[in-house]
């Protein structure tokens with residue numbers, strides 16, 4: 001009998017590999033093994049609706065328990081894969097994995113969808129009670145319990161997760177300060193206009209924001225945090241700290257297999273690792289830029305996990321389709337709905353549509369007049385128009401995009417950046 | 428758990444999926460959790476992906492009502508075959524009045 005596919009990591013990417021294999025007609029066994037005890041669930045609401053009390057674990061589940069049985073997906077929960085090896089004599093790509101609980105899982109095909117873990121802050125006092133991280137459901141449940149009685153919340157890290165938690169904590173009436181080491185918020189993901197807008201918008205909502213501030217340690221009493229110390233000597237009182245300083249992709253299993261890793265498991269556009277029989281998808285990978293095919297990027301998003309997993313499933317079945325997918329992302333911080341499409345890295349020009357003071361604006365990013373990406377705040381139509389344009393390889397002329405009264409959808413033009421739409425109209 | 432209502436999904440091949448739904452859940456979540464194919468719902472109901480597009484059957488369209496503003500923007504640009512009864516299923520909450528709701532799933536989601 002065939003051993004089928006082993007998928008290590010039962011979350012967004014892992015589940016999608018399994019679902020896509022079935023949708024592509026694969027009838028061989030599928031084992032989806034995850035360390036967490038909960039059946040696969042959505043993470044994005046953990047820092048949003050869940051903290052606000054508007055969602056519970058049940059409502060976050062991706063699928064009903066029956067779904068796994070009906071689809072013949074063997075969901076193995078609460079088992080951590082600690083060892084994996086490929087067979088030297090069997091068919092290529094086959095091998096066996098072992099879990100911490102001693103279970104042996106032989107496979108014909110292997111997919112690594114192990115994701116990433118929260119980066120820890122290596123400063124004195126980091127083990128005190130009341131210092132939280134947020135990556136999994138259990139973290140979120142703990143954070144929500146502690147938020148219920150907290151007074152002074154300090155959020156270390158002004159990225160998406162930090163700011164979403166800050167918004168949720170503020171909405172619950174807590175005193176909240178965000179401490180960010182870089183000179184602007186969400187610096188890795190959005191442009192400076194958007195960063196500055198968010199700083200002001202959060203200030204307006206009563207959230208303190210300290211930029212260019214590094215945490216040097218935590219103070220505590222009787223094992224619980226009481227304060228956060230910054231490197232300039234400032235002390236911030238805190239009875240609850242959320243550390244959101246990025247993630248570390250899990251590469252241990254890939255390293256055991258001798259796969260090439262570079263701040264993530266290196267994969268190609270077909271989700272193949274350096275051993276073409278083994279695929280990887282999601283937050284654990286670094287990949288060529290999904291639109292240009294150049295370089296190496298790590299994208300931590302639902303969209304990427306799903307798109308890469310779909311590709312990985314096709315690859316496992318021997319279908320090497322060429323698909324380009326437009327990266328997109330959202331981050332809802334209270335009533336501020338940020339939606340991003342494309343990747344802005346390397347931009348040389350930006351166009352701001354609308355007035356940030358209205359809390360409704362977007363920024364389009366260009367390189368050599370070619371549209372790369374958009375950050376849209378409470379302007380979903382702009383976001384959708386850019387997503388569509390990028391998907392079609394079409395451009396939106398920068399000079400016209402600046403007029404917020406012209407709907408972007410009416411400006412989506414031909415593919416060549418050398419001939420902007422305006423000139424073509426004149427010709 | 429809340430009261431039950433039935434939702435009937437018809438995929439592009441004409442297959443019917445009749446699913447028990449809980450009042451208060453969305454038409455999207457009910458489909459996804461039960462593995463009804465064709466409703467992708469990548470953003471999990473956050474009105475950010477437009478991959479949960481459905482055509483509401485004529486008789487239910489007036490009960491379901493029109494799209495909200497944000498949804499309108501997504502439908503406008505985001506779906507391939509927009510019709511007068513197009514909705515994003517993550518924005519439709521199931522009520523008792525929607526028992527028997529029938530929606531069609533387009534052949535492709537963006």
Ligand SMILES: Cc1cc2nc3c(=O)[nH]c(=O)nc-3n(C[C@H](O)[C@H](O)[C@H](O)COP(=O)(O)OP(=O)(O)OC[C@H]3O[C@@H](n4cnc5c(N)ncnc54)[C@H](O)[C@@H]3O)c2cc1C
Pocket residue numbers: 008009010011012013014033034035036043044045046047079080081082113114115116134135136161250253281282283284299300301302303305328329330331332
């Ligand atoms: C709080 C929060 C908010 C977010 N908000 C958004 C958002 O608004 N929009 C967005 O697009 N994205 C958001 N994200 C990111 C998104 O959730 C991730 O990109 C996505 O979950 C990646 O999926 P994944 O399957 O690659 O990895 P993960 O979700 O990290 O899953 C990996 C799984 O593998 C398991 N695992 C790891 N090693 C092993 C092993 N050796 N054996 C067995 N199991 C193992 C882990 O326990 C885990 O369950 C958010 C993330 C978090 C944490």
Ligand code: FES
Pocket residue numbers: 455468469470471472473474475476477478479515516517518
């Ligand atoms: S689920 Fe994403 S828009 Fe409906």
